[in-house]
Amino acid sequence: MKPSQNEKDAFLNDFFDAEKSASPIVGDELINAILDDAKTAQLPKSAIAPTIDGPNIWEQIANAFGGWRVAAALATCVCMGVGLGYTSSISEVIGTDYAVAGEEEFELGLSGLFDVAEL
Amino acid sequence: MAFDATNEISDDALMVLYANGDEQAAHLLASRHVSRVLALAYRMLNDRTEADDVAQDAMLRLWKIAPKWRQGEAKVSTWLYRVASNLCTDRLRKRRGTGLDDVPEVEDDAPSVEADIMARDRATALRNALQQLPERQRLAVTLRHIEELANPEIAEIMGISVEAVESLTARGKRGLAEILSDQKSKIGLAT
Numbered sequence: 001m002k003p004s005q006n007e008k009d010a011f012l013n014d015f016f017d018a019e020k021s022a023s024p025i026v027g028d029e030l031i032n033a034i035l036d037d038a039k040t041a042q043l044p045k046s047a048i049a050p051t052i053d054g055p056n057i058w059e060q061i062a063n064a065f066g067g068w069r070v071a072a073a074l075a076t077c078v079c080m081g082v083g084l085g086y087t088s089s090i091s092e093v094i095g096t097d098y099a100v101a102g103e104e105e106f107e108l109g110l111s112g113l114f115d116v117a118e119l
Numbered sequence: 120m121a122f123d124a125t126n127e128i129s130d131d132a133l134m135v136l137y138a139n140g141d142e143q144a145a146h147l148l149a150s151r152h153v154s155r156v157l158a159l160a161y162r163m164l165n166d167r168t169e170a171d172d173v174a175q176d177a178m179l180r181l182w183k184i185a186p187k188w189r190q191g192e193a194k195v196s197t198w199l200y201r202v203a204s205n206l207c208t209d210r211l212r213k214r215r216g217t218g219l220d221d222v223p224e225v226e227d228d229a230p231s232v233e234a235d236i237m238a239r240d241r242a243t244a245l246r247n248a249l250q251q252l253p254e255r256q257r258l259a260v261t262l263r264h265i266e267e268l269a270n271p272e273i274a275e276i277m278g279i280s281v282e283a284v285e286s287l288t289a290r291g292k293r294g295l296a297e298i299l300s301d302q303k304s305k306i307g308l309a310t
Contacts, residue, residue: 008292011296011300012264012292014241015244015245015248015295016245018238018241018245019242019246019265020265021238021242022238022242023158024154024157024170025154026154027171029171030153030157031153033175034149034179035146037179037182038178041185042140042145042182
């Protein structure tokens with residue numbers, strides 16, 4: 001007759017129990033070697049370099065220009081300068097504006113109301 | 120560190136203390152874990168000298184990783200079992216490569232009373248039978264039935280699924296039962 005699963009398990013458990021009680025004992029030599037390794041691997045506090053919490057490269061660049069406020073103002077000025085550089089000239093801009101204003105005066109019938117010669 | 124409070128300190132905390140230069144933390148970690156690592160290595164390799172080397176190497180790796188240890192990510196014991204089992208696998212592969220896989224049978228001639236002799240014979244027989252199992256089955260059976268770890272932890276150690284652990288332990292036990300049943304008469308077990 002074949003043994004049942006329980007019988008098989010009980011049979012093996014006897015072996016497992018015997019093996020559990022026969023665990024190897026840690027020798028003094030081994031434990032000393034392990035603790036020596038622990039000392040060697042442990043960095044002395046004096047050997048640990050202190051971390052430097054200084055500004056990073058971008059902060060250093062911004063500081064060189066007088067901080068982020070100055071850098072932001074400078075960047076705004078540069079943008080305005082580039083924008084103005086794209087227009088043909090400053091007088092052309094002003095002339096266009098005056099011409100538009102004159103056309104509006106004519107359309108509203110206001111051109112004769114304030115004749116400079118009559119003043 | 121107060122000595123009476125040492126049992127309440129978690130392994131994670133001890134790792135931090137060790138990394139910060141506390142020597143007592145190393146003593147405590149070693150006292151908690153070396154015996155388990157050594158037992159696993161001995162059962163895997165069936166060679167005391169090699170098992171000692173594996174235990175020392177595994178602990179050295181623990182000391183080295185201490186400054187980078189991430190608390191709560193893995194248990195120290197699980198991490199150590201994993202490292203030790205990998206070290207054992209490396210050694211078993213080297214043995215195969217150099218034709219040294221035929222490990223001599225363990226013999227224990229120390230005098231003892233009859234019951235002790237029987238228990239020792241059983242332990243020796245089991246250890247020899249374990250050597251005949253494939254490595255993965257041997258590791259799974261050892262961790263499950265001798266080290267008494269839970270299947271999810273074994274799965275983490277071996278880097279496999281829980282189902283795979285169950286399958287390995289079941290096959291391992293079947294294999295052990297077959298090997299050991301042939302030796303019943305030798306080791307004083309009634310059929």
